[in-house]
Amino acid sequence: MDFREETPEEKRERLRQEELKGNPMGTLGDGVNRAQFGSFADLVGGLGWKGTGILIILLVLGYVIYKLVS
Structure with missing residues (x-):
């Protein structure tokens, strides 16, 4: 068996999956709100530090291009 430590990303995903299994309709409102308003924390968490740097x-x-053109 593998007894390695769980990374924070793996723990978040495991907890999210458990929540979805336990209460599938309860997270519907959260998903709608997240899709409507967006969440920078979710975006950064999904991209990692390299993706976040590229996004910035x-x-x-x-x-800069917008300011130069207008």
Whole structure:
């Protein structure tokens, strides 16, 4: 058997899956609100630090290009 420590990402995913199994309709409102308003924490958690860095660079470059054009 594998007795390694669970990473924080694995623990969050395991807890999320357990919540979905235990209360599938209770998380429906959370999912709708998250889809409607977005959650930066969920986005960053899914991307990791490299993806987040690339996202920030793209946002800054987009802003600079916008300012240069307008």
